[in-house]
Amino acid sequence: MSNLLTIFLAGILTENMILSKFLGICPFLGVSKKVNTAFSMSLAVIVVMLISTLVTYPIYAYILVPAGREYLQTIVFILIIAALVQFIEMALKRYMPPLYNALGIYLPLITTNCAVLGITLLHFTKELNYLEAIFNALGAGVGFMVAMVLFAGVRQRIESADIPKVLQGLPITLISAAIVALSFLGFAGIVG
Amino acid sequence: MQIVLPIIIVSVIGILLGVGLSFACVLMHVPSNKKIRDVRATLPGANCGACGYSGCDGYAEAVANGEAEPNKCTPGGEATAKALSELLGVSVSTVPKTAVVTCDGSCDKVQNEHLYSGISTCKAASMMFGGPSSCKFGCIGLGDCVKVCPYNCITVENGVAVIDRCKCVGCGMCASVCPKGIISLHNADYHHIVKCSNTQKGAVAKKACSTACIGCTKCEKVCEFGAVKVTNNLAVIDDEKCTGCGKCAEACPSKCIKV
Structure with a gap:
């Protein structure tokens, strides 16, 4: 049990997808202008990470490994995640329209998100079992949300700050992203 | 034969x-x-965003749900608004708009204070001491508006952007990119416009540009309909009240009121 908790916390703090693995940088810079959009985007990421882990892990363990074709994981996982996201989108549109409206535009963006593909591949380099992989995915998803929401908060503050003209826009965003990432370096060693 | 198994696996999963x-x-x-x-289907499909929604799809949804007025589409103008109101069974009033450059400071009327040789956009040029021209309010003439206009109706003539009134649909894209903010939307059937945006005092404005509005209020006094108001040393004509009598243009000493 403590092992699972460790994996979960490590996913949020020390092995944060965005701030220490540098995966999923595109939404980190693209969808972090407002706290609530960052929040909905991250919710969608958590859902997709969890479901794609649930699906891709058995396929890897019971199809690719027995066939001795582990190297196919990237292309197979891309296929599965893309189809899965499409499926989730359809299901949400049909059964949960309010949730679809909240996540709707972010779901297609996640189809090709490197953080989602990254987490499904990283389970195997870390040699986790199925249950551990699920917690790892959950932790990574929550970590993604923490990074997104924190950074969106920082950006909202920046918007009202008096910034030198040369740094306005993207430069100050990248500098503050670096500072937020540095602050997460402080967690190194506390878990995992 | 190494390749057969991977092909089978990937294609079976894909299928x-x-x-x-x-x-x-x-x-x-x-x-x-x-x-x-x-x-x-009724909307023009230019996806210009002038209605304030994310493209024509977003606006269509808002109109169909009754969240938006059917007269917000500027490129479609009156025709689209009418078609939409017939489709939805609601009445609507529209006044078509057109964009106007409120500056007439062509090369013979203003002087260059410095020679600008940086990036050739108005935005970049205006960051350098407010632009090369002696008038810091006027058109820079590097054509940011020309590049952004989806209908190709803006040209730079003799250093000043000129909008073709017949082609302009009033989407307001040019107004949003102009770093000097001298492009504004007016009623498409406007009569007279003060072609100046300089709010400096008369003598200073006149020094910067020979056709600057000096805020003398002659136009305000001569107007019988109360359509002209001088605020901040700059005359502004109210489109709704102006009848096009042209007395202000005659009275203007620096000839900055144009049709």
Whole structure:
């Protein structure tokens, strides 16, 4: 049990997808202008990470490994995640329209998100079992949300700050992203 | 033969997913609203965003749901608004708009204070001491508006942007990119416009540009309809009140009121 908790916390703090693995940088810079959009985007990421882990892990363990074709994981996982996201989108549109409206535009963006593909591949380099992989995915998803929401908060503050003209826009965003990432370096060693 | 197994694995998974998705598509089909489709078909489809929604699709949905007025589409103008109001069965009033450059400071009327040789956009030039021209309020003439206009109706003539009134649909894209903020939307049937944006005091403005509005209030006094107001040393004509009598243009000493 403590092992699972460790994996979960490590996913949020020390092995944060965005701030220490540098995966999923595109939404980190693209969808972090407002706290609530960052929040909905991250919710969608958590859902997709969890479901794609649930699906891709058995396929890897019971199809690719027995066939001795582990190297196919990237292309197979891309296929599965893309189809899965499409499926989730359809299901949400049909059964949960309010949730679809909240996540709707972010779901297609996640189809090709490197953080989602990254987490499904990283389970195997870390040699986790199925249950551990699920917690790892959950932790990574929550970590993604923490990074997104924190950074969106920082950006909202920046918007009202008096910034030198040369740094306005993207430069100050990248500098503050670096500072937020540095602050997460402080967690190194506390878990995992 | 090494390659056969991977091909089989990937294609079988691909086919399964494809079949699964197409079944899901049929099973979970959501009937899209016919009203939204009809509204979308009526719109011009320029996706300019002048209505304030994310493209024509977003606006169509808002109109169909009754969240937006049907007269927000500037490129479509009166015709679209009428078609939409017929489609939805609501009445609506529209005044078509057109963009106007409120500056007439062509090369013979203003002097260059410095020679600008940086990036050739108005935005970049205006960051350098407010632009090369002696008038810091006027048109820079590097054509940011020309590049952004989806209808190709702006040209730079003799250093000043000129908008073709006949071609302009009033989407307001040019107004949003002009770093000097001298492009504004007026009623398409406007009569007279003060072609100056300089709010400096008369003598200073006159020094910067020979056709600057000096805020003498002669136009304000001569107007019988109360359409002209001078605020901040700059005359502004109210489109709604102006009848086009042209007395202000005659009275103007620096000839900055134009048709």
